[in-house]
Amino acid sequence: MNRYFERLWQMLAQSDGNGVDEPGVKASTADQLSHTLPVIWLLGKTGAGKSSLIQALTGLSEAEVGNGFEPCTRTAAMLNFPEDLPVMRFLDTRGLGESGYDPADDLHACERRSHVLLAVARLDDPVQGEVSAAIAAVRKRRPKTPIVIVHNGADLLPDEQARFRAREQVQQAFEKAADQTLAYVETILLPDQAAEVDTGIETLxxxxxxxxxxxxxxxxxxxxxxxxxxxxxxxxxxxxxxASAAGASDVAPVVGAVTVPTLQAAMLRTLGKHYAVEWTRARMTEFTVALGTGVAVRFGASYAVRQLAKLIPVYGQTAGAAASGTISFAATYALGRAAAFYLHRTQQGLAIDTQELRALYTDALRRARRDRK
Incomplete structure (x- = not known):
């Protein structure tokens, strides 16, 4: 068994269930993660469909969305998703254009907390001056904030040409405000709509x-x-x-050498409990072999190199730390994806398809690493 996986096995075998179990390993790790959760900021006029968009993305009910938001400013609120083990947050602000509402303070507070802005506009509402002004303000102060335009209510304009003209009018106004081309999507957000209807959510x-x-x-x-x-x-x-906790904790030198394998062992233990499959030495060895000797060796070797790189003055505190956090995030997610496949097959008494397991691991690693900053 590879040395790194041997270490994971020892942590699993020695664990008494205390320490690194969800929702956090240590308070410091959980606190650090809470500050690094990606935040999606929804901005739009009242009735634009922001809550419906969150429902469509998450599968939450209207009541769950409505009751899930917690105030973070006087007129803005944050929703953790999933609620029990948050991996992301939705930030919602009061509808722009409401009488007596000056959004300046909210915009200033929210733009510093968010990682991407979704500007939501109804296709049957061409008057979007307030949203354009908000986009211009955000772009001026935070020029690197990614912005995606959600043209909601494609079903409200069934005529294709009318829908195209309405979308282009608003899109051009928003792009002028941002002074750049912006990604966009058309959505249909209706309750109980047919499964074959293209809602636009997959594109988003x-x-x-x-x-x-x-x-x-x-x-x-x-x-x-x-x-x-x-x-x-x-x-x-x-x-x-x-995976997010591992990535967040592996930014600092030395700390990640302890927290990352501890988190990964806790994750494997949690998955084993879910599938009602006990991790024995024989199973850990079988899993390591199925994953592939090359993968296992690279897994441990790259981890050791990353820890050393973080000790390099200047580089280790910037690029080295960022790269280490990214790779630990991706490697932990890929390990969990492969382990879930292995445990499911074991639970069902089925043979382990090593090719599929390795393909799942490789694909998960690629997707988790791609473009993560």
Whole structure:
């Protein structure tokens, strides 16, 4: 067994269930993660469909969305998702254009907390001056904030040409305010709509994947709906939490050498409990072999190199730390994805398809690493 996986096995075997269990390993790690959760800021006029958009993205009910927000400023609120093990946050501000509402303070406070801005506008409402002004203000003070335009209510303008003209009018106004081309998507957000209707949500998730892969990993729908993938869909947020915690904790020198393998061992233990499969030495060895000797060796070797790189003056505190956090996030997520597959097959008494397991690991690693800053 590879030395790094041997270390994980020892942590699993010695664990008494205390210490690194969800929702956090240590208070310091959990606190650090809470400050690094990606935040999606929704901005738009009253009735633009911001709450419906959150429902469509997360699958939460109207009541869950309505009751889930907690105030973070006088007129803005934050929703953690998922609630029990947050991996991301939605930031919602009061509807622009409301009588007596000056959004300046909210805009200034929220732009510093968010990682991406979703500007939501109804296609049947061409008057979007307040939203344009807000976009211009955000772009001026935070020019690197990614902005995606959500043209909501495509069903309200069934005529294709009318819909095109309405979208172009608003899109051009927003792009003029931002002084750049902006990504956009058209959405249909109706309750109980047919499954075959293109709601635009998948396209929006694709845009988010270009900006914040960890968010897209949570929100994306699985293309293949077999039993194993359905089972993992319910665990994805849990695995992402551990991956985010590992990435957040591995920025500082030395600290990650302890917290990352501890978090990964806790994640494996949590997955084992979920599938009712005990991690024995024989199973850990089988899993390591199935994952592939090359992968296992690289897993441990790259980790050791990253820890040393963080000790290099200047570089280790900037680029080295950032790279280490990114790789620890991706490696932990990929490890969890592969372990979930292994445990599911073991639970069902099925043979381990090593090719599929390795493909899942490689794909998860690639998706989690891509574009993560």
């Amino acid at each position: 998730v694709t845009h988010l994947d270009d900006i914040m892969p960890e968010v897209a990993l949570l929100l994306a729908r699985e293309e293949r709906r077999d039993a194993e993938r359905r089972a993992f869909a319910g665990l994805r947020a849990r695995v992402l939490w551990y």
